[in-house]
Amino acid sequence: MNDKKMETNAARRARGRPRSWDDKSGQNTIKSLDRAMAVFEHLSTQSGVSLSALSEQTGESTATLYRILFTLETRGLVEFDQAEQLWHIGPGAFIVGARFLRRTSLVERARPILRNLMEETGETANLGVGQSHNVLFVSQVETHSNIRAFFPPGTLSPMHASGIGKALLAFMDPDVCEQIVSKGQRERFTEYTLCDAEDLSADLSQVRARGYSIDGEEKNVGMRCIAAPVFDHFGEAVAGVSVSGPTSRVALDKVEVLAEAVMAAADRLTAAIGGEVSSLQETPAEETL
Incomplete structure (x- = not known):
């Protein structure tokens, strides 16, 4: 009976909420992801910004920023204007936002x-x-x-x-x-x-x-x-x-x-x-x- 109960509880956790779901401490934060999302949110407030300017605004190094932006670019969340050498919010962000609005x-x-x-x-x-x-x-x-x-x-x-x-x-x-x-x-x-x-x-x-x-x-x-x-x-x-x-x-x-x-x-x-x-x-x- 106890084994069956344990299996049921394990199945419930597997649906999306681990045992530590209510633990909001730093151990449950993916710091690199949190840093990337902070950059993404900041970029969304800009009408176009250079890598160096973004570095000054966020306090992140240009090397770190480039890796973040390149990763987001592969998902269409940001895009780079080659002619102007500026980074912009990408069409993928609108698609995600539109899905949110459908909720x-x-x-x-x-x-x-x-x-x-x-x-x-x-x-x-x-x-x-x-x-x-x-x-x-x-x-x-x-x-x-x-x-x-x-x-x-x-x-x-x-x-x-x-x-x-x-x-x-x-x-x-x-x-x-x-x-x-x-x-x-x-x-x-x-x-x-x-x-x-x-x-x-x-x-x-x-x-x-x-x-x-x-x-x-x-x-x-x-x-x-x-x-x-x-x-x-x-x-x-x-x-x-x-x-x-x-x-x-x-x-x-x-x-x-x-x-x-x-x-x-x-x-x-x-x-x-x-x-x-x-x-x-x-x-x-x-x-x-």
Whole structure:
């Protein structure tokens, strides 16, 4: 009986979880793989970088970097531009990312909602999810206008300088939000970027009060974005919906009307994925823009 039980337990472990599955110590980390993934993640934030520049940015030797990049290149995860002598993220990364997106119905269910939002507002509609301290844009429906915002799937943007990022920050666990807001130095992209922790916290309080965030030229001068959070069945903000466009069209006197459309779209997507509005949502307050 005991032998049979041992065989059953061994079979269960063989399915994918070893006995030490819950052990997160360094002995279960493949250091070379961890180093390669760190380089890969860093490269994904660049629009093209030389080997020497990548070495300076990561602190790795050029010899180590070349072995890592060559290995990733054989899998199509990175590629080398011979003419420019620059390394780029490769098509294999998109394929893997696309497979990840198929795990959830979020993107699929968002498409018609984003399309309707674009048609209703006349501006580009976006869907983003949180990734560490950044927003990862996973879907977009572009406006037909000549001047438009463009965040192709896979684009990363810092949370503090993003409409969707601030919507996610405002409605995440307060302790986690405080850790992110109070931690480190934030990059300044324009004169309007909220780099000071106190200023950012005050802005997030306004986001919670009214239910939507505003990126007022905080990442790109001349562009304004309005975003609202999407919640899962735990009431946690798992994504954000936004519209973005030039300040000449997304003018201050149009913000409230556009915000109503954005919040309605976010609510529809929340309902579509079986979500519930967060308990952090406050009664909307009157504000002067």
